[in-house]
Amino acid sequence: MPDSMxxxxxxxxxxxxxxxxxxxxxxxxxGTAYVWHKSMRRLLGNDSPLKRKLLYSHPRDxxxxxxxxxxxxxxxxxxxxxxxxxxxxxxxxxxxPESILEVGCGYGKQLEAxxxxxxxxxxxxxxxxxxxQLRLAAERLADVDHLTLVLGDGQRLPFPDGAxxxxxxxxxxxxxxxxxxxxxxAEIVRVxxxxxxxxxxxxxxxxxxxYDTAAWYRxxxxxxxxxxxxxxxxxxxxxxxxxxxxxxxxxxxxxx
Ligand SMILES: C[S@@+](CC[C@H](N)C(=O)[O-])C[C@H]1O[C@@H](n2cnc3c(N)ncnc32)[C@H](O)[C@@H]1O
Numbered sequence: 001m002p003d004s005m006x007x008x009x010x011x012x013x014x015x016x017x018x019x020x021x022x023x024x025x026x027x028x029x030x031g032t033a034y035v036w037h038k039s040m041r042r043l044l045g046n047d048s049p050l051k052r053k054l055l056y057s058h059p060r061d062x063x064x065x066x067x068x069x070x071x072x073x074x075x076x077x078x079x080x081x082x083x084x085x086x087x088x089x090x091x092x093x094x095x096x097p098e099s100i101l102e103v104g105c106g107y108g109k110q111l112e113a114x115x116x117x118x119x120x121x122x123x124x125x126x127x128x129x130x131x132x133q134l135r136l137a138a139e140r141l142a143d144v145d146h147l148t149l150v151l152g153d154g155q156r157l158p159f160p161d162g163a164x165x166x167x168x169x170x171x172x173x174x175x176x177x178x179x180x181x182x183x184x185x186a187e188i189v190r191v192x193x194x195x196x197x198x199x200x201x202x203x204x205x206x207x208x209x210x211y212d213t214a215a216w217y218r219x220x221x222x223x224x225x226x227x228x229x230x231x232x233x234x235x236x237x238x239x240x241x242x243x244x245x246x247x248x249x250x251x252x253x254x255x256x
Contacts, residue, residue, distance in 0.1 A: 030065060037065040046206040056207050059175040060129045060153070067132035072107045080235050081109070084248070087234045088170060088199055089113035091250070095195045097166035099123045103154040103188060104172025106130075108137030114168075115144055122146065125164065129153045155183040159191045166195040171248075174200050174208045181209065185216055192255040199230065202249045217253040226252040 026035050037055065044051035056062055075081050092100065092114055100118070105111050105126030115124060127150040128134045134151050141147055152158050154172065167188045173181045188196055196217075204210040214227030230248050 029068065029070070034065055037062075048206075052206060056175075057177075063128075063130035063175070064132050067107065067130045068136065072136055075107075075109065082113075083234050084170075084199070084230060085110050085113040086117075087230060088168075088197070088250075089117040091252070092166060092168060092197055093117040095166055095197070095252075097122065097164075097195060099125075099163075099165045101125045101127065101157075101159070101164040101167045101191065103127055103157070103167060103169045103184065104175075105137055105149070106133045108140040108149075110168070110170055111137070111141060111147070112144070115141075115147075120145055124148070125150065125159075127152045127154065127157065155180050155187060157187045157191050161190050162193040163191045165193050166197060167192040168197040170199040171201070173198070173213070174211060177209065181211055182216075185213070189220075189222065189255045194254065196251075196253045196255055198251040198253075199248050200251075201247055203247055213249060214251040214253070217251070222256070223254040224251060225254065226250065 023035060026038055030037075040051065040054055044054070088110065097118070100114060100122060102111055102114070102125070105128050108126065111124055111126050123146045124144070125148045126134075126137060128137070129152060131151060134149055137149055141149070150158065154169075155176070169184075169188065173184050176184060198213045200211050200213050201208070202210045202212050214224045217224050228250060230250050
């Protein structure tokens with residue numbers, strides 16, 4: 001059989017055809033860079049140092065390719081993510097903040113939950129360095145009043161000292177290498193007036209770092225009001241069988 005016919009025969013098989021179609025869809029969504037990124041995520045094993053180096057060592061590039069409708073659908077399909085967002089937003093509301101900044105706001109899930117918890121009048125700001133994530137946040141939060149979304153890097157926050165009453169991160173600092181993570185925390189402390197709130201995992205995995213944020217604050221002589229894992233009850237009856245989310249560290253600190 002000539003080559004071209006063999007190719008057509010393979011493409012004609014149902015499995016291969018749907019794989020081919022998936023590749024085309026993937027290309028349409030994000031071009032060759034996205035096809036490459038997605039293939040590498042699938043092909044390289046989670047214990048591969050190459051995967052860590054190729055995909056995760058440039059978090060801005062990673063989140064620009066990873067962010068988007070498909071990622072949002074994955075996250076929204078996990079009830080533990082919603083349980084965590086709601087719990088965190090209740091903790092934020094308990095601080096009675098007069099203004100809030102979320103660093104690494106992603107597609108806006110946490111800001112949406114915070115808006116419900118704190119009411120309509122509190123000004124909210126979200127900053128993220130991924131244009132694909134921020135675009136989705138702008139769509140998702142289009143009807144939210146007193147909201148500002150900014151494209152920018154958490155290690156150089158474009159805000160004056162003490163600009164926000166409360167500054168929050170959730171699963172953000174852990175994507176950045178230690179030196180950058182230090183700069184991000186220092187920036188958060190600089191722009192925060194009264195509260196710094198974090199939910200950052202403490203254990204390192206193949207695709208992220210792990211940080212003890214409370215220890216960082218204590219080490220710098222700042223007051224840690226609360227720290228510890230998010231209570232297991234938050235995730236009960238959700239989709240978190242191996243306890244990944246409950247290993248998160250919740251930390252509430254005062255900037256000065
Ligand atoms: C796992 S998502 C979490 C999003 C959101 N905080 C939530 O809980 O739904 C991580 C987000 O942090 C952003 N991010 C990571 N490092 C950042 C940095 N240095 N500056 C700004 N955004 C960052 C990524 O672009 C991504 O949108």
